[in-house]
Amino acid sequence: MNPEYAQIRVQVIGGSSRCFELHPGTQVAxxxxxxxxxxxxxxxxxxxxxxxxALEDSDGPAQLQDGDSFLAVLAPPMPPKHxxxxxDASNSFEESSINDPARFRLxxxxxxxxxxxxxxxxHRLKLPEVVLVIIFSVKPSVWLAFLAWMAAAPIASRFQVxxxxxxxxxxxxxxxxxxxxxxxxxxxxxIFNNFRELPGQLNANVLDDQLRRGQM
Numbered sequence: 001m002n003p004e005y006a007q008i009r010v011q012v013i014g015g016s017s018r019c020f021e022l023h024p025g026t027q028v029a030x031x032x033x034x035x036x037x038x039x040x041x042x043x044x045x046x047x048x049x050x051x052x053x054a055l056e057d058s059d060g061p062a063q064l065q066d067g068d069s070f071l072a073v074l075a076p077p078m079p080p081k082h083x084x085x086x087x088d089a090s091n092s093f094e095e096s097s098i099n100d101p102a103r104f105r106l107x108x109x110x111x112x113x114x115x116x117x118x119x120x121x122x123h124r125l126k127l128p129e130v131v132l133v134i135i136f137s138v139k140p141s142v143w144l145a146f147l148a149w150m151a152a153a154p155i156a157s158r159f160q161v162x163x164x165x166x167x168x169x170x171x172x173x174x175x176x177x178x179x180x181x182x183x184x185x186x187x188x189x190x191i192f193n194n195f196r197e198l199p200g201q202l203n204a205n206v207l208d209d210q211l212r213r214g215q216m
Contacts, residue, residue: 006064010035010048012072013133015107024064029057031064035072047073076105106136 005021012018018038022031028048032055036043048055049071055062106118118136121127127135149169156165 006066006068008064008066008068008070010039010070010072012039012107013074013137022064025061026064028055028059028062031055031062032057035070039072041072041074045075045077047075049073074105 004023006024007019007021010018010020018035020034020038022034026034032046032048033043035041035048036046039046050068106114110118114136118132121135122129122132153162153165156162
């Protein structure tokens with residue numbers, strides 16, 4: 001990666017994430033332009049959220065830092081005039097209700113099955129939109145793995161290997177979330193760095209040194 005550029009990660013609600021390399025002083029308006037072009041989102045409806053704060057074009061430089069994470073949200077367009085006047089009084093289970101701009105929306109390339117599931121959860125079970133966002137932000141394969149884990153937990157408990165089952169699960173989660181490191185990049189776990197200390201790592205030696213210097 002070019003040291004003059006910052007690598008940022010953009011997560012799309014209900015979709016995948018993308019990485020971009022941009023100059024730290026990139027204007028917010030230019031940042032939105034680049035992301036909307038790459039994600040093929042309408043520029044005027046793209047909303048970027050960083051650390052819980054929505055970025056506005058008038059904010060000036062985005063002050064990007066390496067490792068920044070953004071949430072990309074596609075704001076709904078203004079509903080037609082007749083919709084504004086009459087409101088949405090229908091709780092129909094039809095697929096067309098999923099495409100209502102005033103409601104929770106799936107990505108345009110969502111499968112018919114995901115649309116039907118979303119319609120059932122939203123209109124029949126009356127789940128809040130926040131819950132729907134969380135559910136559909138997780139990949140189906142992850143949900144399947146979670147359900148399989150829940151189904152196997154009673155079996156492990158019956159054979160009195162529950163503690164081992166939990167321990168193996170934790171180790172598996174760590175290994176699955178290690179990610180891919182670039183050449184020369186340090187791991188977050190010192191065991192994979194030949195036990196070399198990471199910059200800023202707090203250990204007994206650091207505490208002893210701070211005590212001796214009167215910094216604590």
